[in-house]
Amino acid sequence: MGEMNTNPGVRIGPFEIFLPARPVVPEPKPSNDAGHPGRLFIVEGIDGSGKSTQLSLLHKWLEAKGYGVVFSEWNSSPLVKDTTKLGKKKKMLTPATFSLIHCTDFADRTEKSILPLLKAGAVVLCDRYCYTAFARDVARGMDRKWVRDLYDFAVRPTVAFYFRVPLETAIGRITAARDCLKFYEAGLDLGLSDDPIESFRKFQGRILDEYERMIPEFGLTVIDATLPVEVQQSQVRQIAKRHLEGAQELRIRP
Amino acid sequence: MRETYGRLLPGMKLSDLAGKLIVIEGTDGAGRTTQINLLKPWLEELGHAVLDTGMTRSPLAGDGIRRAKEGNNLGRVTQSLFYATDFVDRLENEIAPALRAGFVVLTDRYIYSLMARAIVRGVDPAWIRSIYSVALKPDAVFYLRVGIDQLVPRVIFSRGFDYWESGMDLHPGHDMYEGFCNYQKALLTEFDRLSAEFGFDVVDASPDPKIVFASLKARILDLVDDSQKSYLSRQVEETIDRISRTIEPNRFYAVPTPPEPSAPTPMRNVPRFMNSNGNGQHI
Numbered sequence: 001m002g003e004m005n006t007n008p009g010v011r012i013g014p015f016e017i018f019l020p021a022r023p024v025v026p027e028p029k030p031s032n033d034a035g036h037p038g039r040l041f042i043v044e045g046i047d048g049s050g051k052s053t054q055l056s057l058l059h060k061w062l063e064a065k066g067y068g069v070v071f072s073e074w075n076s077s078p079l080v081k082d083t084t085k086l087g088k089k090k091k092m093l094t095p096a097t098f099s100l101i102h103c104t105d106f107a108d109r110t111e112k113s114i115l116p117l118l119k120a121g122a123v124v125l126c127d128r129y130c131y132t133a134f135a136r137d138v139a140r141g142m143d144r145k146w147v148r149d150l151y152d153f154a155v156r157p158t159v160a161f162y163f164r165v166p167l168e169t170a171i172g173r174i175t176a177a178r179d180c181l182k183f184y185e186a187g188l189d190l191g192l193s194d195d196p197i198e199s200f201r202k203f204q205g206r207i208l209d210e211y212e213r214m215i216p217e218f219g220l221t222v223i224d225a226t227l228p229v230e231v232q233q234s235q236v237r238q239i240a241k242r243h244l245e246g247a248q249e250l251r252i253r254p
Numbered sequence: 255m256r257e258t259y260g261r262l263l264p265g266m267k268l269s270d271l272a273g274k275l276i277v278i279e280g281t282d283g284a285g286r287t288t289q290i291n292l293l294k295p296w297l298e299e300l301g302h303a304v305l306d307t308g309m310t311r312s313p314l315a316g317d318g319i320r321r322a323k324e325g326n327n328l329g330r331v332t333q334s335l336f337y338a339t340d341f342v343d344r345l346e347n348e349i350a351p352a353l354r355a356g357f358v359v360l361t362d363r364y365i366y367s368l369m370a371r372a373i374v375r376g377v378d379p380a381w382i383r384s385i386y387s388v389a390l391k392p393d394a395v396f397y398l399r400v401g402i403d404q405l406v407p408r409v410i411f412s413r414g415f416d417y418w419e420s421g422m423d424l425h426p427g428h429d430m431y432e433g434f435c436n437y438q439k440a441l442l443t444e445f446d447r448l449s450a451e452f453g454f455d456v457v458d459a460s461p462d463p464k465i466v467f468a469s470l471k472a473r474i475l476d477l478v479d480d481s482q483k484s485y486l487s488r489q490v491e492e493t494i495d496r497i498s499r500t501i502e503p504n505r506f507y508a509v510p511t512p513p514e515p516s517a518p519t520p521m522r523n524v525p526r527f528m529n530s531n532g533n534g535q536h537i
Binding site (some may be wrong): 031077079110140153 | 261262263264265283313315317318321322325328329330331332334335336338339342346347370378381384385388428440
């Protein structure tokens with residue numbers, strides 16, 4: 001990966017980069033060795049773990065601090081999401097095509113927004129990342145190594161927060177908040193049970209097992225998601241702060 | 255038994271994929287579609303059920319790929335994965351079921367074209383090979399080979415230069431002709447490498463389509479005849495097996511003399527397992 005070679009005050013898209021008046025090379029070299037000056041914070045966890053709430057609170061804090069923050073959501077590529085929607089609506093997806101179409105979506109976001117923005121020095125926030133695919137696709141029966149190879153192009157996050165919550169707590173939160181569970185969300189394509197709640201329970205149980213396996217494998221930062229929201233957020237901010245030293249401030253020009 | 259390139263998709267049983275998987279490969283303008291349009295009716299006339307399939311024809315991802323290509327802003331990794339989605343959808347829902355039903359599957363391009371395109375675009379060859387490790391190994395890959403000098407007039411006098419066929423997404427400059435030549439040359443080089451690696455059956459696609467067709471017919475005939483022979487010998491074996499089990503010696507009674515095993519059914523009377531309605535659809 002080549003490094004950005006920008007001059008102070010240069011505009012990139014809607015952003016203006018303010019660099020220290022010292023060398024032109026992106027510096028100080030970030031605490032990561034990712035080869036880009038940006039920071040990538042991502043959140044992971046099963047449905048109902050509260051990760052999205054935590055990420056949006058982090059987002060507001062980062063903006064208030066003056067960082068140029070960009071948010072990218074799972075399954076949101078304008079080029080790909082219609083195909084995913086079609087496959088889900090018509091129940092056309094097998095474990096393999098479910099895996100591939102989500103990876104296609106992720107690739108488009110990586111190529112068009114995540115990677116270029118990190119090169120521009122932005123702080124990028126992702127709600128779900130490749131670990132979601134590793135957990136879900138393997139829970140659906142895909143080969144662990146195949147799925148990991150598939151996402152080989154993914155940028156390694158600065159911090160990957162994993163919001164760990166017991167299965168029953170998550171199920172309680174989800175069933176209280178929703179009228180019904182979606183077909184693929186409940187893992188009904190796997191025929192684990194005809195009852196959506198029971199199927200969801202079994203499917204999410206498998207997903208939890210995969211997440212547990214990934215904590216040491218990818219060095220996920222575990223946050224206890226049963227703690228009060230404020231306590232979790234203060235932990236998240238403290239950790240994020242440590243990784244923001246030397247990050248460029250990208251302000252959106254009014 | 256049929257094999258994959260290393261990994262098995264969940265739910266894919268290899269033991270019952272009895273049909274023949276025949277791949278027609280070649281660069282843009284090599285005449286693949288022309289040949290498939292000749293081969294399909296010919297095979298059907300011989301009594302084979304035929305499914306023809308090709309890139310971007312999946313109900314899941316075909317339209318999505320076409321829409322994404324209209325905007326000319328499809329990145330190389332996204333492109334590779336979108337095509338892989340299309341491929342696996344067809345592999346699981348068309349190709350494997352047709353093979354299971356004993357069809358001859360004629361596919362216009364296979365994983366090799368997708369690999370070549372990705373590699374020419376600078377994608378990691380090991381990555382793309384890992385994705386397609388779930389693909390079924392075909393019974394034959396016919397690589398229709400033409401040189402760049404013949405490709406150019408074919409393209410100019412049929413459909414003109416296309417943005418993607420000229421590799422313009424690689425931003426080679428403003429000259430589409432130059433872009434086309436360089437991109438297609440790179441593809442040809444990659445195809446030649448893949449040909450050696452995967453053992454393609456190379457067919458010189460430069461002569462008249464009728465000559466190419468004749469050459470393909472001869473090679474495919476060997477393949478499908480072989481399929482009939484093995485089907486017949488399997489039938490005979492099963493019949494003998496069945497008979498020998500029914501006449502298992504009974505210790506309380508005199509063993510009857512085994513009846514003569516029935517002679518192999520003559521070829522023309524072999525019942526076809528399934529038929530095609532002529533459009534490659536299952537009926």
